[in-house]
Amino acid sequence: MTLRADAPPATVDVRRFTTVQRWIHRTTAALMGICLLTAACLYVPQLAELVGRRALVVTLHQWAGLALPVPVLAGLASRAFRADLGRLNRFGPHDRTWLRAALRRDRRHASRPAAKFNAGQKLYASWIAGATLVMLATGLMMWFTHLTPLLWRTSATFVHDWLALTIGIVLAGHIGMALADPESRRGMRTGRVSSQWADREHPLWRP
Amino acid sequence: MNQDVPKGVNDEHPDQRGAPVGRRVFLGTLALGAAGVVAAPPLQRGLEAFLGGAADKDPTGLTGLLPNGGGFRYYSVASSVPRKNADTYRLTVDGLVDRPTAYTLDDLKALPQTRLVRDVQCVTGWRVPDTPFEGVRLSRLLDAARVRPTAKAIRFTCFDGTYTESLTLAQARRADVLVALRMQDKGLSHSHGGPVRLYVAPMYFYKSAKWLSGITVTDEVRPGYWEERGYDVDAWVGRSNGRDDDPTS
Numbered sequence: 001m002t003l004r005a006d007a008p009p010a011t012v013d014v015r016r017f018t019t020v021q022r023w024i025h026r027t028t029a030a031l032m033g034i035c036l037l038t039a040a041c042l043y044v045p046q047l048a049e050l051v052g053r054r055a056l057v058v059t060l061h062q063w064a065g066l067a068l069p070v071p072v073l074a075g076l077a078s079r080a081f082r083a084d085l086g087r088l089n090r091f092g093p094h095d096r097t098w099l100r101a102a103l104r105r106d107r108r109h110a111s112r113p114a115a116k117f118n119a120g121q122k123l124y125a126s127w128i129a130g131a132t133l134v135m136l137a138t139g140l141m142m143w144f145t146h147l148t149p150l151l152w153r154t155s156a157t158f159v160h161d162w163l164a165l166t167i168g169i170v171l172a173g174h175i176g177m178a179l180a181d182p183e184s185r186r187g188m189r190t191g192r193v194s195s196q197w198a199d200r201e202h203p204l205w206r207p
Numbered sequence: 208m209n210q211d212v213p214k215g216v217n218d219e220h221p222d223q224r225g226a227p228v229g230r231r232v233f234l235g236t237l238a239l240g241a242a243g244v245v246a247a248p249p250l251q252r253g254l255e256a257f258l259g260g261a262a263d264k265d266p267t268g269l270t271g272l273l274p275n276g277g278g279f280r281y282y283s284v285a286s287s288v289p290r291k292n293a294d295t296y297r298l299t300v301d302g303l304v305d306r307p308t309a310y311t312l313d314d315l316k317a318l319p320q321t322r323l324v325r326d327v328q329c330v331t332g333w334r335v336p337d338t339p340f341e342g343v344r345l346s347r348l349l350d351a352a353r354v355r356p357t358a359k360a361i362r363f364t365c366f367d368g369t370y371t372e373s374l375t376l377a378q379a380r381r382a383d384v385l386v387a388l389r390m391q392d393k394g395l396s397h398s399h400g401g402p403v404r405l406y407v408a409p410m411y412f413y414k415s416a417k418w419l420s421g422i423t424v425t426d427e428v429r430p431g432y433w434e435e436r437g438y439d440v441d442a443w444v445g446r447s448n449g450r451d452d453d454p455t456s
Contacts, residue, residue: 053284054283126229130233
C-alpha cells in the first residue's frame with residue numbers, strides 16, 4: 001500500500017481579488033446596507049414606529065445613497081478592477097450554456113461552464129450597477145424637490161419605491177448565494193480561493 | 208490548471224471575449240428606469256386600484272407594505288413617544304389669551320363634537336379616501352380662551368417633545384379645523400397621534416399634528432418642525448409644496 005503517491009495534492013490557493021477590489025466591495029456593501037436599513041425604517045410601519053427620528057434617518061439615507069457609487073468610481077483607478085469589469089461585461093458562448101442550464105435548474109458543474117465570473121454574476125453586476133444609478137437619479141429628484149416639475153417627482157417616487165423593493169429581493173439572493181458558498185466568501189474576504197474550488201466553479205478561468 | 212479549455216471561450220483575450228452583454232444590461236436597466244419615470248402616472252393608477260382592491264381581501268396585511276399599498280403610514284420625528292391616557296393627558300391653551308385653560312380628555316369629550324369625513328392627503332403622495340375625524344372645533348377652544356386683539360397666529364406643541372405646527376388665526380378659526388378625539392369612528396390610537404391630535408382638513412397631513420398637547424396664541428406665525436425643513440407653512444392641499452392634488456376640503 002503506497003501512502004504518498006496517491007495522496008491528493010496539498011491545497012494550492014489562487015489569487016481571486018486584490019485588496020483594492022475587496023475594499024470596493026466592502027464599502028459598497030456597507031453603504032448599500034445603510035441605504036436598505038434606513039429605507040426599511042422609513043417605510044415599514046412597525047420599524048418606523050420603533051425607530052422614529054425621521055429627519056435623522058432621512059439624512060443618513062440620502063448621504064449613504066449619494067456616496068454609494070463613489071467606491072466603484074474611485075476603484076476605476078485600479079487596473080485589476082478595470083480588468084474584472086471587462087470580464088463582467090463580455091459574454092461568450094459558454095455564458096449562454098450556463099444561463100440555459102440555470103433556467104433548467106441543472107446544477108451539474110459540467111453544464112455550468114464559467115470563466116472568472118459566471119453568467120449569473122455578470123448579469124447581477126450589470127443590473128445592480130444600472131439599478132443603483134436609477135435609484136440615485138430618482139432619489140435626487142425627490143431630494144431636491146424644487147429642481148424638477150411636480151409630475152417628475154411623483155413618478156420618481158414611484159420608480160424609487162418599486163425598484164427599492166426589487167433591489168431588496170435581488171440583494172437577498174446575492175447574500176443567500178454567498179452564504180451557501182463558504183469558499184466564495186473566503187475569496188471576497190481574503191482575496192484567495194483554493195485551486196480545487198476554482199477548477200470546479202470556474203473551470204475556464206486562468207488565474 | 209485548466210489545460211482542457213476549449214477554443215473560443217477564453218474571456219481573457221480581447222478578441223475572443225464575446226459580446227458586451229454586460230454593458231447592454233447596464234444601459235437597458237437605465238433605460239427601463241427612465242421609461243418607468245415616464246410611464247409612472249398610468250402605472251401608478253393601475254397598481255393603486257389593484258392593490259387597494261387586494262388590500263381589502265388581504266388578512267395578512269402584507270399588501271400594506273407594498274409601495275402605494277394604501278392606508279396610513281406612520282411618521283414620527285421623535286425617538287420615542289410617551290403614552291398618555293385619560294388620567295395623564297392635558298391640553299393647555301395659553302399665550303395671548305385672557306383665560307389660559309388646561310383641558311383633560313373628559314373636558315374635551317364633554318364639549319360639542321363635530322364629525323368630518325374628508326380625504327387625507329400626505330405631502331409624500333399617499334391619500335386615504337373618506338376618513339372620518341371627530342372632535343372639538345378649534346375655534347370653540349379659542350373663543351373660550353378669549354383671544355386678545357394683538358393675536359395673529361397659533362403655535363401647536365406635542366407631547367412627543369419635538370413636533371410643532373402653526374396656523375394663522377384665520378386658518379385656525381375655520382370650521383374644518385378640529386382638535387380630534389376620534390378617527391375612523393374609533394378612539395384615536397397612539398400610533399395615529401392619540402389620545403388627541405390636530406386635524407386640519409384642507410391642508411397636507413403634516414399640519415395635523417399628532418399627540419397634541421399645547422395651543423399657544425402668538426403675535427406671528429412661527430414655522431413648525433417640517434416647515435423649518437422646507438415644507439410650506441400655508442399647506443393647502445393642491446396649492447402648495449409644488450403639488451397639484453385634488454383639494455380635500
